[in-house]
Structure formats: C-alpha cells, structure tokens
Amino acid sequence: MEFLLVVYGREPDVERDVLIDGxxxxxxxxxxxxxxxxxxxxxxxxxxxxxVEQEILVNGxxxxxxxxxxxx
Amino acid sequence: MLAAAAVSALAxxxxxxxxxxxxxxxxxxxxxxxxxxAPAADDDLLVCVTFSGGGTRAAAFAYGVLLKLRDxxxxxxxxxxxxxxxxxxxxISSVSxxxxxxxxxxxxxxxxxxxxxxxxxxxxxxGELFWKAANPFNWxxxxxxxxxxxxxAAELYGGVFQNKTYADLLAGAHRPYIILNATDLATGxxxxxxxxxxxxxxxxxxxxxxxxxxxxxxAFPFLLTPITFTNHAEPDWYKPPGAxxxxxxxxxxxxxxxxxxxxxxxxxxxxxTAYVHVMDGGLADNIGLRALERQLVDPxxxxxxxxxxxxxASRIVFIVVDSKSxxxxxxxKEESPPxxxxxxxxxxxxxxxxxxxxxxEFLRDRQRELDQARQDIEACKAIACKPSDVADFAGKTEIxxxxxxxxxxxxxxxxxxxxxxxxxxxxxxxxxxxxxxxxGDLLDQNPDFQSxxxxxxxxxxxxxxxxxxx
Numbered sequence: 001m002e003f004l005l006v007v008y009g010r011e012p013d014v015e016r017d018v019l020i021d022g023x024x025x026x027x028x029x030x031x032x033x034x035x036x037x038x039x040x041x042x043x044x045x046x047x048x049x050x051x052v053e054q055e056i057l058v059n060g061x062x063x064x065x066x067x068x069x070x071x072x
Numbered sequence: 073m074l075a076a077a078a079v080s081a082l083a084x085x086x087x088x089x090x091x092x093x094x095x096x097x098x099x100x101x102x103x104x105x106x107x108x109x110a111p112a113a114d115d116d117l118l119v120c121v122t123f124s125g126g127g128t129r130a131a132a133f134a135y136g137v138l139l140k141l142r143d144x145x146x147x148x149x150x151x152x153x154x155x156x157x158x159x160x161x162x163x164i165s166s167v168s169x170x171x172x173x174x175x176x177x178x179x180x181x182x183x184x185x186x187x188x189x190x191x192x193x194x195x196x197x198x199g200e201l202f203w204k205a206a207n208p209f210n211w212x213x214x215x216x217x218x219x220x221x222x223x224x225a226a227e228l229y230g231g232v233f234q235n236k237t238y239a240d241l242l243a244g245a246h247r248p249y250i251i252l253n254a255t256d257l258a259t260g261x262x263x264x265x266x267x268x269x270x271x272x273x274x275x276x277x278x279x280x281x282x283x284x285x286x287x288x289x290x291a292f293p294f295l296l297t298p299i300t301f302t303n304h305a306e307p308d309w310y311k312p313p314g315a316x317x318x319x320x321x322x323x324x325x326x327x328x329x330x331x332x333x334x335x336x337x338x339x340x341x342x343x344x345t346a347y348v349h350v351m352d353g354g355l356a357d358n359i360g361l362r363a364l365e366r367q368l369v370d371p372x373x374x375x376x377x378x379x380x381x382x383x384x385a386s387r388i389v390f391i392v393v394d395s396k397s398x399x400x401x402x403x404x405k406e407e408s409p410p411x412x413x414x415x416x417x418x419x420x421x422x423x424x425x426x427x428x429x430x431x432x433e434f435l436r437d438r439q440r441e442l443d444q445a446r447q448d449i450e451a452c453k454a455i456a457c458k459p460s461d462v463a464d465f466a467g468k469t470e471i472x473x474x475x476x477x478x479x480x481x482x483x484x485x486x487x488x489x490x491x492x493x494x495x496x497x498x499x500x501x502x503x504x505x506x507x508x509x510x511x512g513d514l515l516d517q518n519p520d521f522q523s524x525x526x527x528x529x530x531x532x533x534x535x536x537x538x539x540x541x542x
Contacts, residue, residue, distance in 0.1 A: 001369070001441045005463050015382075021314030023372035026380035030466035033380060033442065034371040037326045038318035055318075059325050063445035064452055066463060 002058040003066035004032040006041060008049060010072055017044035019053075031066055034058060041069050086213035088223045089284070091275040093304040102267040103238050103277050105163060105249045105367075105374040117148065117528070118378055119389045120163045121248075122361045123170025124428070125290070125354035126395040127495040130169030132193050132504045133395040136511025137476060138177060138184065141391075143512075147530045165251040165360040167353035169495070170393070171289040172232070175282050178250040179236050192232050193504050197497035201225055220297040222287055229283035238265075238285075239278040251363045253353035254288040257298055259335035262356040263348070264363050265289070272312065272339035273348055274304030291351045293420045298349040305342055312340060315370065332366070358424035359394050361431045368438065379442075382466040389472040389524060392432055395507070396425060396478050396491060432475055439471045470527075474520040481510060482517070 006018045008028045017024040018032060019042040026032035028043070042053040049071040061067045101107060123134040141158035148155050166174035172192055177184045204210060204224050213219045241250070252265040263269060265285040270277040288299040319326070319333030338345050353360065367373030368388075371380065378384040403410050410418065446465070453459040481487035490510055493503045515521045 001438060001445075003445070004371075020371040021318070023377070024381075025371040025377055027382060027466050029463070030380075030382075031445075031463050032371060033369075033376065033445075033465075035326060035329055035369040037315075037322040037329050039371070040314055040318070057321075057325065063448050064462075 002034050002036045003061045003063050004034055004041075004056075004058055004069065005029070005066040006032070006043075006069045006071070008043060008072075009070050010049065018042075019044050031063060036060075043071055086216035086219035088219055088300060089281075091270075091273075091301050091304075092279040094271065094274050094276050094307050094310065096307050096309075098307075098309045099276070099278070101242050101278070103242055103249075104267055107242065108247050108249050109245060110162065110247060115162070115378060115385050117160050117387050117389070118162050118375070118385045119157065119160045119391065120165065120364050120375070121161055121391045122359050122364065122393060123164060123166040123174050124359045124394040124396070125168025125170060125352065125424070125495075126358075127169045127497050128193060128197070128499045128504070129493050129495050129507060130167075130395040131172045132499065132507040133478065133511050134166070134170045134173040134393050135184070135188060135193060136508035137391065137393050137515065138173065139508060140512040140515045142182075142185065144515075144525070146525070146528050148528075152530060162247045163249045163251065163364070165253060165363045166289070167253050167358055167360040168290040168292070169395075169497070170360065171252045171286045171353070172229075174248075174250050175233060175252060175286050178241060178248055179233060179244070179282065181246070189501075189504065193499070194501050195498075197228070199498055201228055201497070204228055218300075222291050222297045222299050225291070225296060226281070226284045226287035226299070229286055230281060233282045233286070236282050237278065238280050238282065241282070242278060251360070252285045252289045253357065253360050253363055254285075254291070254299075254350040255353055255355035256335070257349045257351055258345070259338060260356060261332065261335040262353065262362055263288075263350045268313075271306065271310055272336060273301055274306040274310075274342075275301065288350045289353045293351060293355070294416065296351075298351045301348045301350070303339060303342055303345050303348055306340075312337075313372065315372070316340075354424050355420070357427060357431060359392055359428045359431060361390070361392055361428075361435060364390065365431070365435055365438075368435075379469050379471075380466060384467055385469050386467070387470050387472060387524075387527070389474065390435060391474045391476060391521075392435075393511070394428055394475070394477045394479075395495075432473070436473050439473055442471060472520060472524050472527075474515075474518055474524065476511065476514050476518060476521075478510065478514075480514060480518075486510070 006028050008014060008016050016028045018026045018028060020039050024044055036059045038057050040053050040055050043049055054069055056069060058067045124130050138158060142156050144157040146155055146157055164174040176188055205221055210224060254263045256263045267277045284299060291299060316333045316337050319329045322330045367375040370376060375388060379388065449462060449464050453462045456462050478490050481490065490506060
C-alpha cells in the first residue's frame with residue numbers, strides 16, 4: 001500500500017479533485033492510498049496549473065512520508 | 073443419405089450466440105457500479121459480498137447468507153430509519169455456483185426468498201443437463217465445432233433467469249451491482265462480466281444474456297466446455313485504462329499489477345486474440361474476492377474512490393462467503409496413488425482453496441495497514457507542533473472483513489458432514505436446508521460480523537433532563 005499527497009501550490013488551502021489516470025481518485029492536501037506503480041496525476045476542473053500532468057512512480061512511501069506531488 | 077445431409081446441415085447451422093459489438097457512439101448507459109443508484113440513497117455504509125464456487129452447495133450457502141442478512145435489522149441515517157443489512161448490499165462478486173445466487177438476487181430482488189429453491193436450489197440441474205445433451209434432437213448441434221455442451225447449459229439456465237440480459241439489470245436501476253467472474257483460458261487470469269472488461273473486447277455487455285455469463289462462470293473443466301466470445305475491434309471513442317500502459321514499466325515495482333495489465337493488454341491485440349475462451353471463475357479465484365480487491369487498491373476503482381474522497385463512505389464491509397471447493401480427501405488412507413480421474417479433479421481444484429486463503433489474507437493485510445496508518449497519523453498529530461501539518465485521509469472510512477466459511481463450523485461432525493456434500497449441481501433438499509442453516513449460524517458466531525452489528529447500533533439516547541427544581 002502506498003500513500004500519495006497532491007498539493008495545489010497556487011491556492012494551498014483550496015481542495016481540488018485529484019485525477020489519477022484520468023479518474024477523480026482523491027482530493028488535494030489529503031492522503032490518497034494506492035497500489036505501488038506508475039500513474040499519471042493531474043487536477044480536475046480549471047486548467048490553471050502547471051504542469052498539465054505528471055507521470056510518477058509511487059513506491060516505498062508511508063503514511064507519514066507520502067510521495068508528494070505539487071502543481072503550481 | 074438424406075438424413076446424413078440433414079444432420080450435417082443442422083450441425084453447420086449451429087453456432088453459439090455472438091456478442092454485440094460496441095456501437096460507434098458511446099452508450100449513455102453502461103453496466104458499471106457508478107451507474108447503479110445506492111439502495112438507501114447513500115453510500116455511507118458500503119457492503120460488498122463475495123460468493124464462492126462449489127456447485128449447488130455454494131449457491132445454497134450463499135442463499136443462506138442473503139437470508140441471514142435479510143433477517144438482520146439495522147438502524148441507519150440521522151432519521152433512524154429501520155432497514156435490514158441486506159438492503160445495504162451494494163455489490164456482489166461471485167464465482168461458479170455462487171454466481172447463480174448472485175445473478176438471481178440482482179435480477180429479482182426479494183423474490184429470491186419465494187421461489188429460488190424451486191427454480192434452482194432443489195432442482196436436479198445436472199440431470200436436466202445430461203438429458204438435454206442426451207436428446208437426439210441436440211446431437212446435430214453438438215457436432216458443430218461452434219456449439220457445445222456449455223451452450224446447452226446456457227440455454228437451460230436461460231429458464232432460470234427468464235432469458236434476462238444485462239440490459240434488464242441496467243433497467244432495474246438498483247443495487248447490488250454484480251461482478252460474475254470467469255477465467256480466461258489463454259491467460260489464466262480472471263475475466264469479469266463488467267462493461268469495463270467487455271470494452272477491451274469491443275463488445276456490448278448489455279445485450280448478453282445473464283445465463284451465458286453464469287454458464288461461463290460455472291463451466292467446470294472436463295465436465296463442461298469453455299464459452300467463446302468474439303474479440304471485436306474497439307470503437308474510436310474507447311480509450312484503454314491508463315494502468316494498462318503504465319503497468320508495463322512496473323515489473324520490478326509491482327509484479328501483480330504488471331501481470332494483470334499484461335493479460336488485459338492481450339485483448340487489445342485483435343489479431344493474436346481474435347476470440348476469448350472462458351471457463352469456471354474458480355480456476356483464477358474461487359471466492360471472487362480478487363475483483364473487489366482490485367477495486368480497493370487501484371486508485372481508479374470504485375472502492376478506492378470511496379475510501380479516498382471526503383464523506384463518501386464511513387464503512388466498507390467485505391463479507392466473503394466460501395463454501396470451499398471440494399470434499400475432504402481420503403487419498404492418504406491408501407497406499408496406492410489416486411487414479412487418473414482423481415488426479416485430474418485434484419489438479420483442477422487444489423489451487424482454488426490455496427488461492428482463497430491467500431486472497432483473504434491479502435485483504436486483511438490491507439485492512440491492518442490502513443488501520444495502522446490511521447494510528448500512526450493520530451500519534452504523530454499528538455506530538456506535532458502544528459497537527460494540521462500532518463497530512464491525513466480525507467474521510468474516516470473503516471474497513472470490515474467478515475470471513476464466512478464452512479471450515480469455520482466449530483462442531484467437528486457437522487463440519488465434516490457439510491464439507492462432504494458434493495459440489496455438483498444436484499443436491500438433496502435436506503442438504504440444502506443444512507447449508508442454509510449453517511450460513512446463518514456461522515454469521516451469528518462470527519466475531520467480525522458481531523463487531524460490525526455493534527458498530528452499526530445507534531448510540532444510546534441521552535437520558536431525559538430532569539425538570540429544573542426551584
């Protein structure tokens with residue numbers, strides 16, 4: 001089991017839906033559980049962030065040290 | 073000469089019914105969990121049940137569990153509405169004999185408690201299938217290379233399910249959502265009767281008779297033949313799931329995900345996989361739990377989404393119903409080794425129970441990991457300077473795993489008696505009675521089930537405030 005934390009840096013307090021492989025799978029600022037492996041991560045809604053999407057490999061994370069992905 | 077020509081003509085005409093190709097425009101309705109409304113208008117309590125394979129023994133045991141859930145009252149919501157635990161069942165994933173009960177309940181709801189015993193459990197399905205195959209009128213059809221015993225079985229089961237299709241399940245618009253599981257003979261991996269799976273073979277699940285899905289799920293090796301589906305080209309609108317591409321890089325990171333994706337990708341190669349031949353779901357997973365586990369660990373799965381999003385579900389409950397795959401072996405009483413038929417049967421079924429225990433433990437491990445993660449986060453918050461800096465889950469979802477297994481019967485004689493009931497499709501009604509009763513008893517004595525009921529009990533009402541005295 002892996003743990004992912006996605007942050008939207010432009011408005012850190014705003015919660016946005018997180019897209020994993022194109023599906024709304026969780027929300028920003030909160031831990032998302034997932035199987036280890038490669039995924040494409042993006043944000044739902046307005047395209048006011050960069051990069052448009054990030055391909056990540058999640059492996060070896062823990063709830064207290066989740067893999068962090070930031071969009072700005 | 074004329075008769076031979078007629079037989080030959082009939083044989084050449086006989087063909088299994090082909091699946092419909094996906095239309096060029098994406099259908100608005102598709103058989104998926106998200107398309108089917110929750111039973112009590114909320115997903116706060118998400119109950120998923122799995123029914124194992126094991127012939128009528130499994131079907132009756134599964135029916136006993138449904139009966140017990142129907143007779144288990146619970147109180148839900150802020151308005152304190154009275155329901156039964158059965159009302160909260162959102163999905164059923166099933167294999168082989170268990171697929172009959174799952175499909176019948178999904179199609180006909182509470183009617184199962186009126187007529188299912190007559191329509192299926194108390195019937196000699198095996199005998200009827202034998203006589204159908206023995207009927208000389210069916211012989212020309214059976215001579216065709218494109219029509220076999222499993223197609224006759226699907227016709228027989230059509231009577232059980234009143235020739236309903238997945239379109240009828242969609243039109244019913246009520247849960248439970250069902251995943252009937254078969255096994256792809258080429259890859260050895262599970263083949264689910266869901267639109268997501270059928271997308272990969274370019275086929276429209278809506279038009280498929282439920283009976284054919286159940287027949288595929290219960291096509292026991294040697295006794296029955298595989299069911300065949302044409303692997304159609306996908307329409308332009310279809311995009312395969314991202315995991316199929318990404319997991320190709322994950323061999324050293326997640327072999328399980330890599331292998332699943334590798335097998336699923338074979339369906340995209342329309343030349344090498346022009347047809348898909350599927351058999352009994354028990355060959356890949358005899359308890360039907362793997363399909364649901366994937367929904368929990370894959371972040372795009374419907375269970376994962378409910379775990380990771382705010383206010384989606386406060387409890388996700390797995391009730392794993394396993395009637396085991398066969399009778400206890402007596403081989404070791406004899407010096408002479410088992411004969412060819414015994415070895416063939418054992419080869420086909422041994423892996424089933426081995427996988428079952430591992431699969432349940434995999435789920436329990438996920439449950440423990442998540443519980444531990446929550447404890448670690450709470451402990452960290454307690455000592456952190458700024459607790460809000462410690463990332464937490466969006467929701468407070470608790471996972472329950474309830475293992476209902478004939479092997480857990482405490483009384484040795486009763487356990488031996490029930491495990492010795494055959495796993496064929498013809499049982500004496502007293503055996504059916506015992507299996508139904510055992511399911512209820514096992515739930516009554518199951519500590520995890522009792523913990524769930526305790527957790528679902530409404531908090532005691534506050535005592536009335538005494539009138540103020542002057």
